[in-house]
Amino acid sequence: MHARASSFGGTAHHRAGSERSPLAAQQPSAPLASSRSRRRRAPPAVATAAAQFRRSPVARESCPPPRRRAAAPLRAQAAAAPPTPGGAPAAKKTNVLVVGSGGREHALAWKLAQSPRLGRLFVCPGSPGTAAEPNTANAPLLDPSDHAAVVAFCRDNAVGLVVVGPEGPLVDGLVDALQAAGVPAFGPTAAAARLEGSKVFMKDLCRKHGIPTAGYASFTDPTLAKRHIDRVGAPIVVKTSGLAAGKGVIVALTVDEAKAAVDAMLVSGAFGAAGDEIVVEEFLDGEEASFFALVDGPDAVALASAQDHKAALDGDRGPNTGGMGAYSPAPVVTPAVEAAVMRDIVLPTARAMVAEGAPFRGVLFAGLMIKPDPENPSGPPRVRLLEHNVRFGDPECQALMARLDGDLLEALLAACEGRLRDVSLAWRPEAALAVVMASAGYPGAYPRGAPIPGLARAESEAEAEARADGCGGGGFVAGEQQQQQQQQRQLVKILHSGTSAAAADGAGGAQGEGEDASAPLSAGGRVLTVTALGPDVATAQRRAYGAVRRADWGKAHFRTDIGWRAVAREKAAAAAEAAALAAK
Numbered sequence: 001m002h003a004r005a006s007s008f009g010g011t012a013h014h015r016a017g018s019e020r021s022p023l024a025a026q027q028p029s030a031p032l033a034s035s036r037s038r039r040r041r042a043p044p045a046v047a048t049a050a051a052q053f054r055r056s057p058v059a060r061e062s063c064p065p066p067r068r069r070a071a072a073p074l075r076a077q078a079a080a081a082p083p084t085p086g087g088a089p090a091a092k093k094t095n096v097l098v099v100g101s102g103g104r105e106h107a108l109a110w111k112l113a114q115s116p117r118l119g120r121l122f123v124c125p126g127s128p129g130t131a132a133e134p135n136t137a138n139a140p141l142l143d144p145s146d147h148a149a150v151v152a153f154c155r156d157n158a159v160g161l162v163v164v165g166p167e168g169p170l171v172d173g174l175v176d177a178l179q180a181a182g183v184p185a186f187g188p189t190a191a192a193a194r195l196e197g198s199k200v201f202m203k204d205l206c207r208k209h210g211i212p213t214a215g216y217a218s219f220t221d222p223t224l225a226k227r228h229i230d231r232v233g234a235p236i237v238v239k240t241s242g243l244a245a246g247k248g249v250i251v252a253l254t255v256d257e258a259k260a261a262v263d264a265m266l267v268s269g270a271f272g273a274a275g276d277e278i279v280v281e282e283f284l285d286g287e288e289a290s291f292f293a294l295v296d297g298p299d300a301v302a303l304a305s306a307q308d309h310k311a312a313l314d315g316d317r318g319p320n321t322g323g324m325g326a327y328s329p330a331p332v333v334t335p336a337v338e339a340a341v342m343r344d345i346v347l348p349t350a351r352a353m354v355a356e357g358a359p360f361r362g363v364l365f366a367g368l369m370i371k372p373d374p375e376n377p378s379g380p381p382r383v384r385l386l387e388h389n390v391r392f393g394d395p396e397c398q399a400l401m402a403r404l405d406g407d408l409l410e411a412l413l414a415a416c417e418g419r420l421r422d423v424s425l426a427w428r429p430e431a432a433l434a435v436v437m438a439s440a441g442y443p444g445a446y447p448r449g450a451p452i453p454g455l456a457r458a459e460s461e462a463e464a465e466a467r468a469d470g471c472g473g474g475g476f477v478a479g480e481q482q483q484q485q486q487q488q489r490q491l492v493k494i495l496h497s498g499t500s501a502a503a504a505d506g507a508g509g510a511q512g513e514g515e516d517a518s519a520p521l522s523a524g525g526r527v528l529t530v531t532a533l534g535p536d537v538a539t540a541q542r543r544a545y546g547a548v549r550r551a552d553w554g555k556a557h558f559r560t561d562i563g564w565r566a567v568a569r570e571k572a573a574a575a576a577e578a579a580a581l582a583a584k
Contacts, residue, residue, distance in 0.1 A: 046250055046260045046270075093119035095158050096409065099144050099174070100165030101127045103436070103497035103529035104394035107401040108163060108408070109133050110493065115409035122157065124150070128520040129496025144169045147177035154183045161186060161413060167391050170362075171197035171243065186412045188390050191358035195349070195388040199279045200241045202388050209352040211345055213385040214282040214369075222266040228280055229258045235283040240265055242274030246322050251283065284384060286371030287565070289330040290396050291338070293346045293366075294411065296420035297359040300346050304403065304427055305333035306396040307565065312443060314561045321443045322526055325562030327433040327537055328399040331569050332370050336380050341366060345385050361415065365389035365396075395434045398495055398529045402432035428489075433540035433563050434531040435548050436497065437556045442525035450555045452499065452527070453519040458550035459494045466491040466532065466543045492532045492547050498524020527556065537566035 094117055098109050106129045113121055113133045123130040126138030142153055154162060162178055164170055164187040173190035187193075194201040206213040218241065219225035229236060238261035240248030248271050252258035258280070265275030292303040307330040312318035333341070345366055353360040367386040373379055392400070401408075406425040414423050439446035500523035530547045534540030541563045548558060 046257070046264045093117060094160040094409065094413065095119040095122070097122045097124060097139075097150075097154060097157075097159045097162045098126075098130075098165060099124050099150075099162065099169055101125050101130075101498075102165065102394055102524075103434075103495045103526065104392055104397040105165040106130050106133075106495040106497070107398045107529075107531075108165060108392070109136055110495070111401045111404060111408045112163070115407050117407065117409050117413075119160075120157070122153075122159070124153075127496040127499050128501050129494075129499065131501075144174060145172065147174055150174065151177060151181040151183060154178070154181075160184060161409070161416065163187070163412060165391060167193065167196050167243065167389065170390055184413075184416045186416055187362040188360050189358065192353055192360040192362075193390045194358070195353070195360070195364075196390040197243055198241050199239055199387070200277055203279060203281075205349070205352050205356065206385060209348055209355075211348050211352070211385060212383065214284050216279050216281040218277060218279050219262075220266065220277050222262050225262045225266065225278060225280055226259050229255055229262070232280075234258055237279075237281040237283055238262060238265070239279045239281060240271045240274040241277040241279055242271075244271045244274035246320065247271070248274055249320070284369045284371075284386070286369045286382075287332050288386065289333050289368045289370060290326075290393055291333060291341050291346070291366045291368055292392065292396070292400065293342070293364050294415050294420060294423060295346070295350045295360050295362060295364045296415050296418060297361065298347075298351045298354050299420050300342065300350050300364070301420055301423050301425075302338060302342055302346070303363075303425065304328055304400055305330040305338065306393070306399055307332070308393065308396055309559060309562055312557075312559075314559050319443055321438070323393070323395045323436060324438070324559045325433070325435045326393070326396045326399045327431060327540065327563045327566060328396065328403055329427075329431070331566050332381075333368075337370060337383060340380065340383050341368065344383070349388065360390075362390060363392050365391065365393050394497075395436055395526075395529050398434040398531045399432040402434075402493060402531045402533055403428045403430065428533070430533045430535055431537045431540045431566070432531060432533050433537060433544045434529050435544045435558055435562050436526050437528040437530065437548060437551065437558045438526050439498075439522050439524070440555050440557050442557060446525055447555065448521070448523055450522040450553055451502065451519040452522060452551070452553040455494055455520070455528075455551055458547055459492060461550055462492040462532075462543065462547035463490065465546055466534075469539075469543075489533065491534075492530070492543055494547060494551055495529045495531060496520065497526040497529050498522065499527060522553070522555070536570055537563045538570055541567060 096112055096118060098105050098112065098121070105123060106127060109121060109123050109130045110133055112118060113136055118135065121133070121136040122139050123136060124139040124142040124144060126140060130136055131138045139153065143149055162183060162185040164174055164185065170187050170193040171190060175185045175187045176189050178185040200218045203213065203216050203218065217228050234255050235251065235253045236258050238250045238252055238258055250261035252261055262278065264270040265278050269275065288307065290306045290308060294301045294303060306326050306328040308326040309316070309324045310320045312321050312324060346364060349364065350360055366388060369384050369386050370381050373382045404425065405428045411423045411425055414420060441447070499520040502518055502521055528551060530544050530551060532540045532543035532547065534543055
């Protein structure tokens, strides 16, 4: 039993029974589910959080267990592109496997399917949404936890790139197995995935390498943890070190609540192995944002920012969820903030992982807390790291992919091949906003099997309405060239976050004929993610909710205020501009 601490609370750093370095002592842990810490509000009761963890609906969304192992492989050959008009062959095309079945994986598949470099796209296990994308096939019986089966599938289908969506398979070492078999894979090894799989590892790395984060102490002994809490006081944050389905973070406003969280994690085992070691952390306030970068060893390329909405209810009320919506870019991440994040957090993390012998390759997702510097209120804000995740966020990815104006496949291949410095991804200037439509009751118990008819029609009608409003994503359309560009952009996209295919005989609740008979069924807590582009967040918000109303199957739960911070900023800026004009 031990405790480790930074300067947080003045606790001396000590470890009983071991003289190994804190980083070397951390080993890759088995995955449980998503771990996303947020601290902007008082948490639900510890018992409620533990009960939600045991149900773990979020854990099943990103990559639910398959029914059985794959039988016969879907055979495909690496496709050679047809000759160019001049007779010279184009670049060899690449078959791709995406691992996962949530909204993030559908967004990745949607964007990968647009690449001229793509041969055939497979998604494991996939969803009805990914199956509907062009040149895409699901592999629903392939078990991502069976590494040998995944390797065999890649060999049988000439897969030239595997893109792993959820954190669980990354922490479990799927990329290690693929690399050992010579299959290119985008994502970190198990050793590098400890940045998300072990909060203690991540916090120790930050302390050792001077990366700005909240003060903390780590414990396996509940008595020592409670003594520390008595000394430091509340508010304070108590976290499981391991992956805990997004439920392993308790923001305690009182000392008693913090001690109850310690007991739940270290004594009663309410969070399973994820709570065998805990982090007791300084409470940070401010505005949260997410920042994403492609990393290849010591090098990194900035992608984009986003801001998500974790609480289940409007006004950021209610229990935390896997995410009820997001928008990109996040206005709080100004160019100056982005430069500071790359300089002080992303690049130091990348170089620290190289120094620790576990170079990181993949997407690094930094959860940030941003607050004006009390010592220099008119200067740049203070940015601290809340957490690192080792994959695209969900639902942030859905908003990012809507804005991405480049070839995602080329970028991921370059990252895998050590050509990260050649990557130059363009981002549309528009705002993208994503609204999650969840099952009633989420994040608690929720029903499954509700038919969701008319999605194609809902998307088509919302797209037509968006085009008719006169704003083509980047402003008012003028000229033939701009009109052609607008026609190529999809302004509204409905992505599948937790759906299953209707049975052929209509079992499972789907009834009727035609589209309704084949309608997908709700199969998770988060069911759909509706994403829209607009010249500003307010327009993207209006377009997204237009599609939400059309896609509502009558048993959906969704927030009605996604993007409220950015919309308020836009309204304030417009009012200030109007006042300035009136004063002239």
